[in-house]
Amino acid sequence: MTYLFGHFGIVAQLAGEHLALVATALVIALAIAFPLGILAARSERVSTLTLGALGALYAIPSLALLVLLVPILGLGFWTAVVALVTYAQMLLVRNIAIGLRSVPAAQIEAAKGMGMTSAQRLIRVEIPYALPIVVGGLRIATVSLIAIATVAAFINAGGLGTLIFAGIHQDDPQRTIAGSMGAAALAIVADAFFRTLERRLRA
Amino acid sequence: MAGVGVRYPGSATPAVHDVSLTIPTGELAVFLGPSGCGKSTLLRTINRLIEPTDGTIHVDGTEVRALDAVQLRRRIGYVIQAVGLFPHLTIAQNIAVVPELLNWPKAKIDARVDELLALVRLEPARYRARLPRELSGGEQQRVGVARALAAEPSIILMDEPFGAVDAIVRATLQDEVCRIHRTLGTTIVFVTHDVDEALKIADRIVVMNTGTIVQADTPLAMLTKPASPFVAQLLDAGDTIRRLGLIGVAQAMRAEIVAQSTVTVDAKATLREALSALLGGIERIDVLRDGARIGSIGFDDVRRATSAA
Numbered sequence: 001m002t003y004l005f006g007h008f009g010i011v012a013q014l015a016g017e018h019l020a021l022v023a024t025a026l027v028i029a030l031a032i033a034f035p036l037g038i039l040a041a042r043s044e045r046v047s048t049l050t051l052g053a054l055g056a057l058y059a060i061p062s063l064a065l066l067v068l069l070v071p072i073l074g075l076g077f078w079t080a081v082v083a084l085v086t087y088a089q090m091l092l093v094r095n096i097a098i099g100l101r102s103v104p105a106a107q108i109e110a111a112k113g114m115g116m117t118s119a120q121r122l123i124r125v126e127i128p129y130a131l132p133i134v135v136g137g138l139r140i141a142t143v144s145l146i147a148i149a150t151v152a153a154f155i156n157a158g159g160l161g162t163l164i165f166a167g168i169h170q171d172d173p174q175r176t177i178a179g180s181m182g183a184a185a186l187a188i189v190a191d192a193f194f195r196t197l198e199r200r201l202r203a
Numbered sequence: 204m205a206g207v208g209v210r211y212p213g214s215a216t217p218a219v220h221d222v223s224l225t226i227p228t229g230e231l232a233v234f235l236g237p238s239g240c241g242k243s244t245l246l247r248t249i250n251r252l253i254e255p256t257d258g259t260i261h262v263d264g265t266e267v268r269a270l271d272a273v274q275l276r277r278r279i280g281y282v283i284q285a286v287g288l289f290p291h292l293t294i295a296q297n298i299a300v301v302p303e304l305l306n307w308p309k310a311k312i313d314a315r316v317d318e319l320l321a322l323v324r325l326e327p328a329r330y331r332a333r334l335p336r337e338l339s340g341g342e343q344q345r346v347g348v349a350r351a352l353a354a355e356p357s358i359i360l361m362d363e364p365f366g367a368v369d370a371i372v373r374a375t376l377q378d379e380v381c382r383i384h385r386t387l388g389t390t391i392v393f394v395t396h397d398v399d400e401a402l403k404i405a406d407r408i409v410v411m412n413t414g415t416i417v418q419a420d421t422p423l424a425m426l427t428k429p430a431s432p433f434v435a436q437l438l439d440a441g442d443t444i445r446r447l448g449l450i451g452v453a454q455a456m457r458a459e460i461v462a463q464s465t466v467t468v469d470a471k472a473t474l475r476e477a478l479s480a481l482l483g484g485i486e487r488i489d490v491l492r493d494g495a496r497i498g499s500i501g502f503d504d505v506r507r508a509t510s511a512a
Contacts, residue, residue: 110287112252113360114301114350115276124300128291 003174018159025084037096058090080157088141095137099130132201139194208257220414235401236411280351280359288335295331301354319349341372447475455508456500464489
């Protein structure tokens with residue numbers, strides 16, 4: 001604890017880096033996951049294939065994936081982002097597809113019967129209905145990415161992991177504790193934020 | 204509709220076969236028949252939710268296939284049993300869907316929403332901002348009807364709209380549909396398997412069985428002159444009591460007035476109500492029009508009218 005209180009500025013700066021890493025990854029991940037989720041919701045075949053492939057990627061240990069990416073992409077921030085985007089896909093695509101499939105048939109029938117095009121149906125009816133479930137996926141993805149992003153320090157991507165690794169290398173448990181607590185605090189805050197958002201959307 | 208047929212892929216018998224039918228503008232036509240007779244399928248060919256495999260359909264003189272399906276549907280109101288209101292939109296936004304798709308100006312949409320809420324007897328100020336789940340099933344279907352009317356369609360299609368509400372609410376909603384139909388003069392095509400519902404609201408009943416039209420006629424003609432044993436059985440046409448509700452007191456009464464009758468019946472009522480009043484104990488009761496006695500009706504008149512019909 002002494003390190004945490006003594007070097008609050010450093011911990012806050014690293015937490016900022018950590019958040020930047022996770023937020024960048026989430027934005028990119030959502031941009032990829034939405035089209036994939038929509039396709040997976042429309043077709044059982046696409047769903048099986050996509051979720052199978054993403055499940056396999058999800059199963060790769062994070063440290064291993066980062067190390068495997070380094071020879072291709074080099075060290076640093078963007079390599080870590082690629083890894084985080086990969087992990088988020090599974091959770092996001094699955095929830096987007098489940099959300100879109102849960103739209104009641106009556107709403108689809110009514111939307112068609114009223115003369116909505118399939119794009120209008122998606123934007124005005126299906127996505128709003130699916131949104132709480134999508135946010136649920138986003139919540140789990142965010143918390144996972146905050147945890148996984150600590151490992152990204154191993155390839156010089158910054159963030160709170162820097163403190164954890166420094167603590168390990170220099171035999172200074174105070175730093176490791178400070179980094180871990182910072183990451184845990186971020187995860188708790190993110191979880192609470194998305195939970196509230198989810199509840200608002202359901203209400 | 205001319206020679207309309209619908210055959211689903213992989214099905215040996217067509218769902219609808221060689222249906223030709225003209226529904227005059229302003230009519231309330233009811234497709235009646237047992238489940239699986241093709242009545243819903245036929246209804247859904249009108250707004251092209253189902254594309255017929257044979258025949259042609261014209262709406263207001265235009266072949267439906269000549270129009271873009273999406274544009275066509277915006278001109279045709281559609282009400283389904285499950286209502287299908289959008290839960291994330293307020294009642295006002297739900298009603299405004301089609302006018303918005305048609306890019307009506309906002310002020311016109313707002314005025315239209317209030318007008319429609321009043322028409323389906325939901326007080327605009329109270330209901331506008333509510334969400335669908337805050338409404339009862341009956342209220343939701345009122346909104347469903349308002350939504351279908353929103354863009355002033357020339358036709359409204361209703362697919363068993365009141366099948367999911369309880370009997371009392373159903374009766375009220377039937378009255379509302381009849382009232383709205385009389386007020387607006389919109390053509391309504393209504394699908395049901397409920398014989399009493401059909402007899403109550405229809406200008407004309409189209410009885411269907413195994414994908415074809417068996418008989419198309421007014422409710423009274425259908426009861427008195429069923430074209431086949433199937434129709435007679437479906438409508439329980441031998442049941443004279445059923446006819447009572449379809450014949451007006453004005454049609455059956457005599458001009459003579461019984462000065463002393465304290466019980467009276469309105470000329471606009473049906474023989475059902477007249478008989479009910481007569482069963483209260485007297486032979487003849489006076490008939491009122493706008494509060495003035497204009498004639499009387501007795502058991503013999505009721506009997507004559509129901510057997511002659």
